[in-house]
Amino acid sequence: MPMTRRIPKRGMGGQPFRVEYQVVRLDALAGIGGEITLESLKAAGLVKGHKPPKILGNGTVAGAVKVKGIRTSASAKAAIEAAGGTVEA
Helix, strand or coil, X not given: XXXXXXXXXXXXXXXXXXXXXXXXXXXXXXXXXXXECHHHHHHHXXXXXXXXXXXXXXXXXXCCCEEECCEECHHHHHHHHHCCCEEEC
């Protein structure tokens, strides 16, 4: 058996514990308004499937919104709080 076949290979397993998020932009939250939860995102058609959503700071928020139980980036949290909204984990 050649040496290259006998040596175990590394780096071919990928990242089994990595969480992939569905991206939701701040611009898309304008259509929902009020309190934003996972159920409201699914009802608006912004989230599909089983991947958890994450709100990214691309765009602006028109009014004060309350984000509850959804992961946000630091820039999105700052933009929501600057518009008078709140972010709860």
